[in-house]
Amino acid sequence: MPNVVRRPRQCRPLRQSERTRDHARSDLLHWPSEAIAVATGLPRTAVQSALRSGVESPKKQTGRKPIITRKVRERLVARATLDAAHHRMTYTEITWLEGVQAGKP
Known part of the structure; x- marks a missing residue:
């Protein structure tokens, strides 16, 4: 059987x-x-x-490139955590101090 x-x-x-x-x-x-x-x-x-x-090979990732790179983000975090005065600043003020143009114009 x-x-x-x-x-x-x-x-x-x-x-x-x-x-x-x-x-x-x-x-x-x-x-x-x-x-x-x-x-x-x-x-x-x-x-x-x-x-x-229908998948032949990996496709290139599409989408918008990040506005703030990893290096710039680390710089902003370092500035924001510098001391108590910088802790009280807004994100816009910290980006202005670092010379980064991101966010609303």
Whole structure:
């Protein structure tokens, strides 16, 4: 009697370079997913999910660049924690003392 219980395959996740190669084989060479699975030695389902995900390589992060860099922020914190007089100043006054132009014009 054959084994009816199906055990999951032990396979490692695809690395980014493998995904890129799979996409190149699929898009440029027009290989089917079965042929890519045989060539790479990976399960067919792993190749199919990698191709279906549509992720070739990491995308460059989009969004606004920070106005205040880490160095400027450290400078402002150092000035604000200098003594009791600076503790009572507002953020705008401290940025004015340091010569930083950030926030409302």
